């Protein structure tokens with residue numbers, strides 16, 4: 542029990558709520574800075590967790606007063622929402638990250654862990670399992686903004702310890718649930734439609750990790766030795782799965798509940814992401830290797846959702862793009878209402 546103050550930006554998000562729960566459970570004090578796009582997720586009921594409702598683009602130095610470490614997860618978190626408004630994405634994911642680091646330096650924060658993304662390797666191809674020295678190939682505004690944010694953090698590593706976690710695609714249960722990530726999407730489609738679509742035959746590889754393991758990766762980085770993690774880029778991956786292999790694994794996992802699942806071929810939609818990444822450096826630096834498999838992720842969701850409820854599984858709040866579109870529409874309606882009245 543250390544009782545340090547850890548600031549989690551984006552702490553009410555899919556990964557963030559798991560991280561906040563883990564930190565609080567081990568006796569840390571936690572300050573969440575979040576715009577709460579999806580609400581507060583009951584974080585205000587956890588002892589020793591304080592909430593600041595703030596856009597990271599408008600961070601104030603005082604928000605970091607007394608903070609030991611910042612775990613930085615806030616921002617747009619996938620391709621479709623970044624494509625919706627590339628400028629807002631750049632401001633939130635890159636510029637705000639740079640400004641957060643500057644504020645953290647001014648406020649004497651010891652360390653920042655950053656929720657970067659394996660999607661930086663997007664177009665690298667899957668012939669080799671990539672380590673962190675591999676040439677990156679970001680495709681599009683989201684992964685470009687994450688890579689630029691990494692560079693902004695590395696630029697200040699002589700002033701503050703930065704640890705850049707290139708998180709694989711995440712799956713599994715979170716109290717702020719997302720069904721727009723491949724493992725959870727396959728689970729939802731298997732439960733509701735009893736069929737899974739394999740775009741381009743599902744040849745693409747993805748590095749995956751469970752949401753609890755991703756949160757744990759940030760936790761272990763709080764106390765990992767500076768000479769092992771300071772200024773380091775670390776992939777966080779349980780293993781690499783070909784999409785068609787993943788579909789088979791999930792079909793088998795849900796078979797006792799819904800019976801046979803049909804695997805159907807379909808043309809590609811959007812960017813083709815195909816890469817494999819290695820967790821070896823994370824293991825060497827921290828001793829932590831994600832263990833939870835996609836089947837563990839699927840089972841964690843099944844344990845929590847109980848009865849299969851189509852309305853709940855398809856609710857727009859579980860799909861970042863749909864939710865952002867709704868928030869944008871509401872915002873525009875409010876503005877036109879204010880102009881009229």
Ligand SMILES: NC(=O)c1ccc[n+]([C@@H]2O[C@H](COP(=O)([O-])OP(=O)(O)OC[C@H]3O[C@@H](n4cnc5c(N)ncnc54)[C@H](O)[C@@H]3O)[C@@H](O)[C@H]2O)c1
Pocket residue numbers: 550551552553554555556557574575576577578579595596597598613614615616617618619633656657658659660707708709710711712717719722861
């Ligand atoms: N989920 C994944 O598979 C995955 C994989 C790799 C990297 N990442 C990265 O990890 C981080 C967290 O991902 P997630 O899946 O939890 O995303 P999420 O969308 O569930 O959560 C993001 C959180 O940040 C908040 N937020 C967004 N923009 C903000 C802003 N401008 N100011 C303040 N708060 C803001 C949201 O309200 C939300 O609570 C993101 O930076 C994402 O890019 C996620």
